[in-house]
Amino acid sequence: MRRLLVVMLLLASPLWAVDPKEILDDPVLEERARSLSQELRCPVCRNESIDESNAALAQELRIVLRERIVAGDTDQDALDFMVARYGEFVMLRPDTSGANLILWLAAPVMLLIALIVGWTTIRAKREVAEGLTEAEKAELEKILGRDAP
Structure with a gap:
């Protein structure tokens, strides 16, 4: 109580x-x-x-x-x-025109850029890993300490 x-x-x-x-x-x-x-x-x-x-x-x-x-x-x-x-x-909710428009849009634009950069980086790494020959994959698994498939 x-x-x-x-x-x-x-x-x-x-x-x-x-x-x-x-x-x-x-x-x-x-x-x-x-x-x-x-x-x-x-x-x-x-x-x-x-x-x-x-x-x-x-x-x-x-x-x-x-x-x-x-x-x-x-x-x-x-x-x-x-x-x-x-x-x-x-003002708790500033006007969304003029120079403030840049501030209002900056965060969503930066988030979009970060998502695009992340997606392209992951995609590029995946393509590099897929481009290895069987011998290179086995060598990589050996270096990483995993058993080869």
């Missing part, structure tokens, strides 16, 4: 990230702020959103975001402001 309580507390810890003093009075604006803060990366915690992070910088970002929303910014205006101020790194 004690373990279950600890696990539940650990799973609920992101709920404690937003300080009650930060929460907006208008539930609609607060919902927008929570939604947008889940799209922004905490610069301290790396792969945590500012909504989940307890870092002081994440708290400041949440406050700035809420100030922008209260000031009347649209969701895109608020996100654009954060990107202009902190760089594109602040």
Whole structure:
């Protein structure tokens, strides 16, 4: 039972990230702020959103975001402001256009190249082994310490 309580507390810890003093009075604006803060990366915690992070910088970002929303910014205006101020790194899911397109495509392309190189290497080694004469195969088996067929 004690373990279950600890696990539940650990799973609920992101709920404690937003300080009650930060929460907006208008539930609609607060919902927008929570939604947008889940799209922004905490610069301290790396792969945590500012909504989940307890870092002081994440708290400041949440406050700035809420100030922008209260000031009347649209969701895109608020996100654009954060990107202009902190760089594109602040987005958890960066845009997939321009220079970022290279970054998004680099991993699959490198994987494809590695698979092709691996396949051709294995195929080339197999062809070399198949091209041996019977005497060469027997000699190879003798060197490797296996009994000849």
